[in-house]
Amino acid sequence: MSEMLILPQWLITSPKEAPKKDWGVRVVADQITDVASNSDLRKKYPSYPVWEAPGQVLAPGFVNTHTHLYGVLAHGIPLKKAPSGFWPFLEDFWWPLIEDRLDHAMINAATDYRCATMLKSGVTGFYDCTEGPYALPGCLFSQADIVRKWGLRGILSFEATQRVSEENAQLGLRENVEFTKACQAAADALLSGLICHHTTFTCSAEFIRQAYQIAQDLGVLLHAHVSEGTYEPEHALKTFGMRTVPYYDKLGVAGEGLLASQCVQIDADEVALMAERGVRMTHMPLSNCEVGGGIAPVPELVQAGVTVGLGSDGYVDDFFEIMRGAFLIHKAKHQDPGVMPANLVWYLATEGGARALGFEKVGRIETGWQADLQLIDADLPTPVQDHNLYDQLLLYRNAGDVKGVLVAGEVKVKNGQVLNADWDALHAKTREAADRLWEMAK
Structure with missing residues (x-):
């Protein structure tokens, strides 16, 4: 059973709420089991593995x-x-x-x-x-x-x-x-x-x-x-x-x-x-x-x-x-x-x-909800603050700025790399399929 603390600089629990600075989550198996300040999480779970994410935003996937x-x-x-x-x-x-x-x-x-x-x-x-x-x-x-x-x-x-x-x-x-x-x-x-x-x-x-x-x-x-x-x-x-x-x-x-x-x-x-x-x-x-x-x-x-x-x-x-x-x-x-x-x-x-x-308990960071999460790099040329975080990320981030992804608590992207992705092979297979489709379509 996977368990960890994820400690970012910013936390988006729900876009209907203001972002929280220096807050993170505890993940056990496929669920978010605690949402609190980074300092409180460290004190409450001193033996848990920690995913340190300075300069990053933890958001729902x-x-x-x-x-x-x-x-x-x-x-x-x-x-x-x-x-x-x-x-x-x-x-x-x-x-x-x-x-x-x-x-x-x-x-x-x-x-x-x-x-x-x-x-x-x-x-x-x-x-x-x-x-x-x-x-x-x-x-x-x-x-x-x-x-x-x-x-x-x-x-x-x-x-x-x-x-x-x-x-x-x-x-x-x-x-x-x-x-x-x-x-x-x-x-x-x-x-x-x-x-x-x-x-x-x-x-x-x-x-x-x-x-x-x-x-x-x-x-x-x-x-x-x-x-x-x-x-x-x-x-x-x-x-x-x-x-x-x-x-x-x-x-x-x-x-x-x-x-x-x-x-x-x-x-x-x-x-x-x-x-x-x-x-x-x-x-x-x-x-x-x-x-x-x-x-x-x-x-x-x-x-x-x-x-x-x-x-x-x-x-x-x-x-x-x-x-x-x-x-x-x-x-x-x-x-x-x-x-x-x-x-x-x-x-x-x-x-x-x-x-x-119709996904149940998906799309929000809250205790008891699914640990479908992403970490996004927030190193931007102008300050990221709670009043502008949604705009800053939406306007100036791209897929290349996603540093981590979890689905149901399982890590799928780490350090910006999709785990087990052989991009050369994926590209080759897709191009081969496209070539065959295009040839058939002539």
């Missing part, structure tokens, strides 16, 4: 609430013509050149690499959505072996869709069901599953209701991409006579069991409906820009009381960059520097994300 780990393989793929809009992005690029070409070996190579980079970026928990209709069956089970090797806290799912065929759609649901049941039967403390369908424009009402009922029966969330661009709400209005979120409400799906990612093109009535029904939302600030989807109304969602987390969407790996995106783009949109303050962004990246995914 980041929770990446929405990623596509295989997405790294698409970075730099040759294109004869760049997609011009959200629908062409899917129909001309993402579906035929990426998703439809994926196999187990490609998914595993990308997962291996991305698990290491997530740890390097201070991410301790994540939700991944695999989209690869011809990688069925068994892709989640194969991928899970890689995630377990790295010891991250994760949720894996397969995005079931009827865009290929009804048979393929049912295969996708079955993959989610079998994987979720296997995790539940094994009482896996770190790895779990959920049910996932794509969108209202690739899935019928009957299929969405089926997916939702399965999720309810298994006691897990149902995930869907919601109004990532203008295409889905326009399609919903034309086809169903209402926008996307009201349509989900009509189907009986819009509730606490729905995890809605993106939510870029939603209006004020949909924000209010999500808050009323308890729909959870995950925000991908940078990928929404990349695909030209727009800027999600996250300040409005937060103000309305919606549970919100941050995600990378498989686009940019460094979670500090994701936070900066959320911190900056909403200020520009609202023309108000007070929008999305740094401590709120930190909350969305930690406890908010954990709540969105």
Whole structure:
């Protein structure tokens, strides 16, 4: 059983509270068992091993609430013509050149690499959505072996869709069901599953209701991409006579069991409906820009009381960059520097994300909570103080400044190095998989 004291210069218990100077924690097994000043911890536990962290900040680990780990393989793929809009992005690029070409070996190579980079970026928990209709069956089970090797806290799912065929759609649901049941039967403390369908424009009402009922029966969330661009709400209005979120409400799906990612093109009535029904939302600030989807109304969602987390969407790996995106783009949109303050962004990246995914006692440094932690170098050119610490770290730190990471009390990063990471081998495997994908896509 691992046990230690971690004694930093600064401690972030929760971004809703002021940072504490010269405070640290006691970790026993997978839990935080004491939070106190460094001097008190030394006196109370004189025989405990000590992780000295001068000039560093101890904070909750980041929770990446929405990623596509295989997405790294698409970075730099040759294109004869760049997609011009959200629908062409899917129909001309993402579906035929990426998703439809994926196999187990490609998914595993990308997962291996991305698990290491997530740890390097201070991410301790994540939700991944695999989209690869011809990688069925068994892709989640194969991928899970890689995630377990790295010891991250994760949720894996397969995005079931009827865009290929009804048979393929049912295969996708079955993959989610079998994987979720296997995790539940094994009482896996770190790895779990959920049910996932794509969108209202690739899935019928009957299929969405089926997916939702399965999720309810298994006691897990149902995930869907919601109004990532203008295409889905326009399609919903034309086809169903209402926008996307009201349509989900009509189907009986819009509730606490729905995890809605993106939510870029939603209006004020949909924000209010999500808050009323308890729909959870995950925000991908940078990928929404990349695909030209727009800027999600996250300040409005937060103000309305919606549970919100941050995600990378498989686009940019460094979670500090994701936070900066959320911190900056909403200020520009609202023309108000007070929008999305740094401590709120930190909350969305930690406890908010954990709540969105349903992780219990994750995302805060408090006695009895999970020891999912990170240490960040705070050696900056201007003084770090309690009034500016959130801003300083958010604006001027990157993955390279993460010096330590623990997941469920197990050390994963030490002295800035991801333990057991052979970066040359990881790069080689990922490049080999990308080369094969790119060759197939020609």
